[in-house]
Amino acid sequence: MFEGFANVWTPVTVSQRLKKKPLAVQVAGEKLVLFRTPEGAVKALVDRCPHRGVALSLGRVTADGCLECPFHAWKFDGQGQNCGVPLNPDAKRERLFATPVPARALGGLLWVFTAPVAEAPHEPEVPETLTRPGLARTYLEVEWKAHWTRAMENMLDTPHVPFLHRRTIGRFVRPYLKADSSMDIEVHDEPYGFRTRGVLDRDTAREVGHLDFYRPNIMVLHIPTPNHTFRMHAICVPQGPLSTRMIVVGARSFARLPLLNPLFNYSNLRIVREDQAVVESSQPPEVPAPADERSVRTDRATLQFRRYYFDVLQPSSAQPAPRLAGVLPKDAA
Ligand code: FES
Numbered sequence: 001m002f003e004g005f006a007n008v009w010t011p012v013t014v015s016q017r018l019k020k021k022p023l024a025v026q027v028a029g030e031k032l033v034l035f036r037t038p039e040g041a042v043k044a045l046v047d048r049c050p051h052r053g054v055a056l057s058l059g060r061v062t063a064d065g066c067l068e069c070p071f072h073a074w075k076f077d078g079q080g081q082n083c084g085v086p087l088n089p090d091a092k093r094e095r096l097f098a099t100p101v102p103a104r105a106l107g108g109l110l111w112v113f114t115a116p117v118a119e120a121p122h123e124p125e126v127p128e129t130l131t132r133p134g135l136a137r138t139y140l141e142v143e144w145k146a147h148w149t150r151a152m153e154n155m156l157d158t159p160h161v162p163f164l165h166r167r168t169i170g171r172f173v174r175p176y177l178k179a180d181s182s183m184d185i186e187v188h189d190e191p192y193g194f195r196t197r198g199v200l201d202r203d204t205a206r207e208v209g210h211l212d213f214y215r216p217n218i219m220v221l222h223i224p225t226p227n228h229t230f231r232m233h234a235i236c237v238p239q240g241p242l243s244t245r246m247i248v249v250g251a252r253s254f255a256r257l258p259l260l261n262p263l264f265n266y267s268n269l270r271i272v273r274e275d276q277a278v279v280e281s282s283q284p285p286e287v288p289a290p291a292d293e294r295s296v297r298t299d300r301a302t303l304q305f306r307r308y309y310f311d312v313l314q315p316s317s318a319q320p321a322p323r324l325a326g327v328l329p330k331d332a333a
């Protein structure tokens with residue numbers, strides 16, 4: 001399960017999308033259902049009833065905080081335990097469980113751990129600007145027809161800013177570009193991933209980009225603003241082989257009026273669309289091994305991501321849950 005993206009915490013969508021009804025999402029090829037208990041806790045199960053395989057996301061949340069299947073009304077709690085099998089009071093419910101996936105609501109986002117387990121071995125690493133009090137935040141979600149690795153590398157790639165984004169963020173850099181300009185890409189390992197800085201022409205020390213990579217799929221761009229915090233978080237969520245959900249969260253310590261949120265969101269959307277237009281054209285869709293494309297000095301940050309992808313993530317796969325569910329009790333006629 002979760003081929004190439006197993007055993008990691010990832011945001012899957014913005015918290016606001018999950019209301020009273022269960023919500024179907026797809027992560028690395030696996031269909032999941034998210035739901036909220038009446039107390040507000042967020043739970044996730046594999047979106048497949050162990051009885052006859054229908055989507056649990058078509059069901060409803062009951063007053064006792066269980067998810068009820070729409071077909072024969074079996075009920076499951078957030079750990080996947082079976083809490084009821086109508087018409088079968090003698091059913092061995094401990095054998096008729098659904099598959100749980102750990103879930104959290106943090107920083108305005110819903111997160112899941114990509115393995116069929118009741119408990120995750122650790123908590124998510126959340127960029128502090130997603131939770132710091134006093135910041136105004138904007139949330140945006142778009143779908144790209146691209147493999148998530150191409151989307152992620154695009155977000156970690158500073159040298160494209162003055163070219164692809166010449167009409168938006170790149171226009172602040174272009175006046176300083178000379179025919180013989182040179183860019184240094186610094187990469188520093190951090191406990192959460194790495195930090196990278198792009199510096200144009202060492203003697204002028206003009207910073208083009210300064211960003212953090214949080215494993216496995218979060219980029220935090222530090223936008224230079226004197227005396228203020230201004231960040232753009234881009235999260236590349238793998239859905240299927242050619243489908244990535246891009247979640248873009250802006251955070252700012254100035255102009256915090258909610259009235260201004262659409263303006264900030266629009267500006268992020270324009271930049272993201274510029275990226276989308278080229279990333280969706282990538283061949284092959286999934287990033288290839290480093291030796292299979294030509295790279296230069298300014299590709300240091302994306303190559304560092306690519307090594308992490310090939311060494312750690314791509315070989316990963318979570319063991320499916322044991323196939324005990326759905327067994328016919330011995331005494332059933
Ligand atoms: S298919 Fe879910 S209860 Fe029968």
Ligand SMILES: [Fe+2]
Pocket residue numbers: 154155160161164165271275
């Ligand atoms: Fe870009």
